[in-house]
Each structure stands twice: as C-alpha cells, then as structure tokens.
Amino acid sequence: MNKITAKNYNFSNVKFFTPMQLSEHYNLYTRYIDCLNKVNLEMSYSDTNECNQNYSSTRSAQKSKTFCFDAIKLHELYFENLTGNNTTIYGSISEVIDDVFGSYSNFFEKFKCIALSMRGWVMLCFDKYNGEYYIYGQDSHDDGVMLYAEPLIVLDVYEHSYMIDYGTNRSLYVDVFFENLDFKVVNSRINYLLNLEPKEPPHI
Numbered sequence: 001m002n003k004i005t006a007k008n009y010n011f012s013n014v015k016f017f018t019p020m021q022l023s024e025h026y027n028l029y030t031r032y033i034d035c036l037n038k039v040n041l042e043m044s045y046s047d048t049n050e051c052n053q054n055y056s057s058t059r060s061a062q063k064s065k066t067f068c069f070d071a072i073k074l075h076e077l078y079f080e081n082l083t084g085n086n087t088t089i090y091g092s093i094s095e096v097i098d099d100v101f102g103s104y105s106n107f108f109e110k111f112k113c114i115a116l117s118m119r120g121w122v123m124l125c126f127d128k129y130n131g132e133y134y135i136y137g138q139d140s141h142d143d144g145v146m147l148y149a150e151p152l153i154v155l156d157v158y159e160h161s162y163m164i165d166y167g168t169n170r171s172l173y174v175d176v177f178f179e180n181l182d183f184k185v186v187n188s189r190i191n192y193l194l195n196l197e198p199k200e201p202p203h204i
C-alpha cells in the first residue's frame with residue numbers, strides 16, 4: 001500500500017465548535033495516518049511458522065491496519081461533510097429522506113437516537129446490496145462495519161469529537177453537527193452513487 005498523507009479541511013465556516021476542539025480532532029486523524037503508514041512499512045510475512053490467530057506480529061499488525069485505515073476513511077468523510085456551508089437541505093438527499101423516512105424530523109429523530117446509542121459512528125448510508133437507504137451505527141472504527149454500505153451522512157460520536165466544547169452533552173453536539181452539515185457534499189455522494197454525476201468519488 002502506498003504511503004497516505006493527511007488531507008486538509010477548511011473549518012473557517014464551522015459554527016459552535018472552538019478551534020481547539022476541531023484542531024485536536026484533526027490531530028487525532030493525522031495520528032491514524034501515521035499509524036497506518038508505520039504498520040504498512042513494518043508488516044512482514046516472512047515466516048509462516050510464526051503466523052497464528054492467537055498471537056503473532058502479523059495478526060497485531062493486521063488488526064491495527066484495519067482499525068487505522070477505517071479511522072482515516074471515516075474521519076475524512078466526517079470532516080468533509082462538516083463545513084458550515086450549504087446547511088439548508090435540498091436536492092437528492094431531501095427526496096431520499098422524504099421517501100424513506102417520511103419527513104426530515106422523522107429522519108433526524110432516528111439518526112439522533114442511534115447517535116446517542118452507539119460509541120463510535122453513526123451514518124446514513126446507501127446499501128448497494130439491496131439498493132436501500134438506512135441509518136446504522138458502529139461502536140468503533142472497525143467494529144460493525146456494514147459491507148456494501150456507502151456512507152452519505154457521517155457523524156463521529158466518539159467523546160473526543162465533542163468533549164472539549166460540550167463535555168458529556170452528546171445530544172447538543174448532534175444538534176450542532178446538523179447545523180453544520182454540508183448538504184452539497186451529501187448530494188454529491190448520492191448523485192455519484194446513482195450515476196447522476198459521473199465523476200471521481202467525492203471522498204477520494
């Protein structure tokens with residue numbers, strides 16, 4: 001795997017978060033990149049006699065690789081849709097939410113309930129397996145990942161994402177996240193998946 005470098009994000013229009021909260025979160029993201037690059041550099045498969053599922057350096061490295069790589073992808077999706085721009089819902093995401101959840105308020109209540117129930121991540125996704133949209137949560141970066149589920153709206157609910165600004169008040173943090181959610185980014189993700197915008201995947 002090629003070496004990965006951190007992407008830059010413009011948080012200048014993000015409201016109700018302090019620069020300290022955002023910069024500390026971004027710094028955490030860069031450490032996942034350092035981790036993945038280190039694992040890829042040091043991973044070896046030289047002696048199969050030392051490879052086993054109870055304990056081996058390859059096992060440890062493989063576990064770290066999936067943890068860190070998923071953490072990188074999820075944080076990039078999160079930072080990308082947290083801009084403070086285009087915060088009024090419109091377009092494909094508006095149609096999807098009305099069709100699937102009946103109304104934006106119904107969607108928000110369900111999303112928030114899952115956000116308060118999980119330990120790591122919550123997202124609205126489009127599942128390519130059955131062509132359905134649904135909300136699901138993960139307890140950690142690499143625990144509960146749903147195969148084929150393409151993330152559309154991604155919210156980090158680890159405490160590190162809000163503790164500096166909101167203490168333990170995750171409910172308020174969820175509200176604030178949605179006041180900064182960039183629906184242009186979300187629409188780009190949906191339109192790409194539906195082949196309405198034949199271009200590079202927006203999160204690459």
Ligand SMILES: [Fe+2]
Nearest residue numbers: 156158160161
């Ligand atoms: Fe995070």
